[in-house]
Amino acid sequence: MLCLSLVIIMIGNTSLNVALPSLSEQLRATNSQLQWMVDGYSLMFAGLLFGAANFGDRYGRKGILQFGLLLFGGATGYAAFLADGAGQLIAARVVMGAGAAMVMPATLSIITNIFPAEERARAVAIWAGVSGAGAAIGPLLSGLVLEHFEWSAVFAVNLPFVLLALLLGASMVPRSRGEHDSPLDIVGAILSAVALSSIVYAIIEAPSRGWLGSSTMAVGSVGLLAAVTFVLWELHVEHPMLDVRLFRIAGFGISSLILTMTFFALMGMFFSMTQMLQLVWGYSPLEAAVRLLPISAGVMLAAPRSARLAERFGKSRVVAAGMWMVAGGILTASVTRVDSSYLVLITGLFVMALGMGTAMSPTTDLLMSTVPRKQSGMGSAMNDTTRELGGSLGVAVFGSVLASRYVAGLSGAIETFPDRAQEGITGSLAGALRVAGGAPDAPGRALVVAARAAWMDGFRLSMLVAAVVVGAAGLVAWRFLPDTAMDLPLAEDLSADELRWAENISEVGGPGGGVPHPGEAGQGSR
Structure with missing residues (x-):
């Protein structure tokens, strides 16, 4: 049941990208509205994650899990059957994100509390695998549904699974809560x-x-x-929601930056790619989803091997190499044009995915290993938040750079169209294609060519910006990321007590080795 709940959340997070062209066409959504449909979910998810995890620990994890599923299911039902405009759908996605923020940390907290120590690692590994599978299933399921139904079916298909998770959770999930009642921040x-x-x-x-x-x-x-x-x-x-002192430890702060930039690239690419494959190259939603599968394959191929590479060459070198592979893959994809071969695009995407898989595992391990044991929940929430925050920023930056260049590229090609038509053309590529379909033959064809060319110019510029940002993150990893929990170039900035606490991480072998963070001693449980 816990894995089913997780799959529901991950599908909700990734399935919408393939539906963006359909939403743009059928709801006449602008570029900024499409961005908010994706980012409304991610921002609410990231913003509530720490508070929801704390609330579940304090008042009961089963309760917040069930309430989160109810909230997610209610918003999904509204999106499927009642929402008839872009604004209403954005509102539904925001509420879905709030529900997801309650469900995801609760599933991991329950797993870590109900399984004995000797089985916990395997249970968490299964949880992580299911999370990845759900993220991969989302676009495929969305593409399959859109082959036969309208956009609302993308949400409706999730409802039976939400109901099943609620019923199973009521009878199968044990009640649990944290040992200490820290007040909510x-x-x-x-x-x-x-x-x-x-x-x-x-x-x-x-x-x-x-x-x-x-x-x-x-x-x-x-x-x-x-x-x-x-x-x-x-x-x-x-009692802070996030102990920002942890960012003074390079293993925590730099790892958080790397994970944020990794998902910045991933979700920004997904946002752009699904539209390019369908609106520029003319693939169906399912065909577009299938052509994005090599991204998941590349991540799954590289991630299991990254730990061995990190042991041999050091985390800083492996993570930096991974980020530079991401930047190189993005640069390769950026040369794609309207008439390019799919092989050019997928080569870049696959290299990017290999780099992501190489970078993510060592940074996640380092992030969690530098967090004191009593703050492991905070570390887990930070691990999830970096992904959602990075994804939100990726969609925002990719989409905005693309939209700015797209509008600028159309300035001389739409002067003969009425003002109302010009608003539709500049609002989105789907809007331009819709206006072209209702225009006389010659002007319509010219508009299609101009709009697709302008959109691809924006796509290339957004890729270049992303490559520079990710490449710079690779330089930061090379220079500052520690190879172990205590290989800290920033250690000179820590106080003597903080430095001794951080050293204990590597010497004892556990997160903090059971030694409280400086400032925690004598305060009781935080």
Whole structure:
């Protein structure tokens, strides 16, 4: 039942990408609305993850798991049967993200508490495998459904599984809760949500409102101010949602950056690729989903071998090489044109996926090994949050760079169309193709050629920006990422007590070796 709940959440997270062209066509959604359909889910997921995990530990994991499934199922049902516009669908996705934030950490917490120590590693490995399988199944299931039904069926197909998970959970999942009742950090949760949503909002809306427009700058400034306030609050509150002191340890801070950048590239590519395959190259939703399978294959091929490579060459070298492979794969994919062969695209995507698989496992291991045992839940939540935050930023940055270049590239090709038609053309590629379909033959064909060329120009620019960002992350990994939990180039910045605590990680062999973090001694349980 726990694995079923996890599969439901992962399918909900990845299935929408293949449906984006259909949503753009049938709901007349603009580029920014498509971005919000994806990011609304991810942002709510990331913003509530720490608080939901803490709430489950305090009041009961089974209860929050069941409530999360109810919330997710209710929003899914609304999206499937009641939502008839882009705004309503975005709202449903936001609520789905809130439900997912309650379900995902609860499944892992329950597993780690009901299995004995000798079986726990195997159970967690199965949990991780199911998570990856669900992420891979999502696009395929979405493509298969869209071959025969409208976009709403992408949501409806999930409902029977949600109902089954609720019924099985009520009878099969044992009740459990944490040993200590740490108070919820409500202020921290609000500040983090405001910071994330404001920054992403500014990035997504910038192409239509202007990168230096007053609303863009104002909302972006609010996000940055909220982020700074969040850090200051977490440093001084007795029971923080996220102990930001952990970022002073290179193994935690740099690993978090690498994981964020990995999913920045992955989800940004998914957002762009599904539209390119369907709207530029003319593949069906199922054909597009099948052509993206090599990404999952590359990650699954490289990930199991990365630990052995890290032991031989060191984590910093292996992770840096992985990130540079990601950047190289993105650069290879960026040369794709309207008339290019699929082989060119998939070569780049497969190299990118191999790099992701190479980088993710060592960084995840290092992140978790540098967290004190009593804060392992925080480490697990951070591990999940980096993925959702990276994905949100990837969709926002890829989509906004692409949209800005797309609109600029069309400026001289749409002057003969009425103002209302121009709004549809610049709103999205699907809108341009829809206007072209209703135009006279010659202008319509010219618009299709111009719109696809402008979109591909935006695609290439977004790839170049992403390659630079990911390549820079590789340099950071090469320079600062420790090869063990205590090979810390940043150790000189730690206090003597913090340094001694961090050293104990490698000397004793466990997260913190049972030694509390400096500042925890004498405070009792945090």
